[in-house]
Amino acid sequence: MALRPLRQVALPDSAGAANDAWLAQLDQALGAPGADWSRICRDTLFSLWYPGLPNCDALLDDPGTSAATRAALLALDPRNITLEPEYYSEVDADKFARVKPLLWLWYSFDRTPAGAQNVDLGVKFRRLLAPRIFARCGKNFKCFQHTEFSFGYNLEVGDDCVVHRHVLLDDRGGLTLGDRVSISDYANIYSHTHSIVDQKDVTDLRTILEDDVRITYHATVLAGVRVARNAMVGASALATKDVKPFHVNVGIPAKSIRVKPNAPPEAYVTERQPRRET
Ligand SMILES: CC(C)(COP(=O)(O)OP(=O)(O)OC[C@H]1O[C@@H](n2cnc3c(N)ncnc32)[C@H](O)[C@@H]1OP(=O)(O)O)[C@@H](O)C(=O)NCCC(=O)NCCS
Numbered sequence: 001m002a003l004r005p006l007r008q009v010a011l012p013d014s015a016g017a018a019n020d021a022w023l024a025q026l027d028q029a030l031g032a033p034g035a036d037w038s039r040i041c042r043d044t045l046f047s048l049w050y051p052g053l054p055n056c057d058a059l060l061d062d063p064g065t066s067a068a069t070r071a072a073l074l075a076l077d078p079r080n081i082t083l084e085p086e087y088y089s090e091v092d093a094d095k096f097a098r099v100k101p102l103l104w105l106w107y108s109f110d111r112t113p114a115g116a117q118n119v120d121l122g123v124k125f126r127r128l129l130a131p132r133i134f135a136r137c138g139k140n141f142k143c144f145q146h147t148e149f150s151f152g153y154n155l156e157v158g159d160d161c162v163v164h165r166h167v168l169l170d171d172r173g174g175l176t177l178g179d180r181v182s183i184s185d186y187a188n189i190y191s192h193t194h195s196i197v198d199q200k201d202v203t204d205l206r207t208i209l210e211d212d213v214r215i216t217y218h219a220t221v222l223a224g225v226r227v228a229r230n231a232m233v234g235a236s237a238l239a240t241k242d243v244k245p246f247h248v249n250v251g252i253p254a255k256s257i258r259v260k261p262n263a264p265p266e267a268y269v270t271e272r273q274p275r276r277e278t
Contacts, residue, residue: 011120019121027128030102037101042077044105048112049076078104085150088172090204095153099133103152106133110145117145130157138179150192157181158211173204173223178211184235188220210245219254230260 011019029040046056059065060073074080078101085091086100106129109115115122123142131137133152138159146166149155154171158179166186169175173191183189189209195201205224212230215221221239231243234250234257243249246263247256259267 009120016120019124023121023124023128030128030132037098038078041101041105041108045076045108045112046073048109048114076108085172088150088202090172090202091151092153096151099152102129102133103149105129107148115145119144154191164217170223174206176206176208178209178213178229180212181209181215182213183209183215184217184219186218187215189215190221190223193223230263232260 010016026040026044029035030037042056046053050056053059056073056076060070065073081104083100083103086096106126109125110122115125122145126143126147127141130141130143133149134155134157135153136156138157138161140160141157141163142161143163144165147163148168150170150172152171154174155169156174156176158177158181160179161177161181161183163169163183164185164187167183168188168190169183170188170190170192175189175191177183189207191207192202192204195203203223207221207223208226209215209221210227210229210231213227214232215227216233216235216237218236219233219239220237221227221233225239225242227233227239227243228245228247230246232248233239233243233254234248236252237250237254238252239249240253243254244256244267246260246267248258248260249256251257
């Protein structure tokens with residue numbers, strides 16, 4: 001293996017300046033007292049999806065606008081769409097209503113030509129929305145495209161966390177990411193589970209990824225699991241139980257195959273189960 005730190009990549013000045021100007025405008029609009037986030041979401045998506053067209057309302061008022069175009073235009077406004085977590089009975093309707101416009105803006109941006117794989121703009125754009133959605137968002141949050149949340153407002157993110165593409169962060173029962181947590185492509189982190197008898201019987205459990213945890217590609221962490229500091233969940237693993245500090249757990253169900261060589265001595269200690277009274 002070779003050390004391969006990320007390269008610096010610069011955008012042409014004109015593109016960088018255009019991106020910064022748009023993000024500054026959006027930041028100001030979202031931060032204005034009494035800002036209507038649904039309206040801002042709709043207008044932003046209209047500009048991104050239909051560049052050059054002057055007025056969304058004029059198109060909606062025009063009887064000549066086709067039914068499909070009308071439906072597409074209406075769907076730019078978060079008040080006209082539903083998201084799956086809205087149907088969950090334990091949703092805090094007020095909290096969700098507050099963040100829903102920003103969730104819709106986030107997901108929809110990821111599907112635009114300007115968004116999607118566009119790393120430089122995408123990371124800055126999501127960094128602008130995240131602190132307004134999450135319960136807490138630390139500094140330098142770096143999130144790639146097509147991440148999904150449940151409520152968003154039940155998610156706590158520490159400093160310097162990285163979330164790669166196509167990750168599910170289910171914060172239905174609460175989800176805490178410590179500092180410097182890294183979650184790789186297509187990983188799924190859950191915080192709710194269903195009874196095997198009755199699917200409507202749902203248990204919400206806070207899931208915790210402590211400082212310096214790495215969840216690698218295609219891995220799944222089940223509800224209520226605590227992945228302790230510096231631990232790693234290997235590719236495609238299914239973490240059904242807590243992962244000990246500095247341990248590397250792989251497989252289905254995930255089990256420890258090694259302790260990281262940089263672990264302190266206590267990471268090697270095997271915990272004895274208390275003797276059962278007979
Ligand atoms: C967790 C991981 C690093 C383990 O690597 P490692 O410590 O070098 O482990 P080894 O390759 O020596 O394998 C040890 C044993 O575990 C098995 N194993 C390793 N990774 C496994 C996995 N993800 N799932 C199931 N078994 C695995 C190996 O087959 C081997 O089994 P054996 O002893 O029966 O032959 C690796 O599996 C992994 O998931 N890499 C992900 C890549 C990554 O870093 N992604 C992040 C990108 S941002």
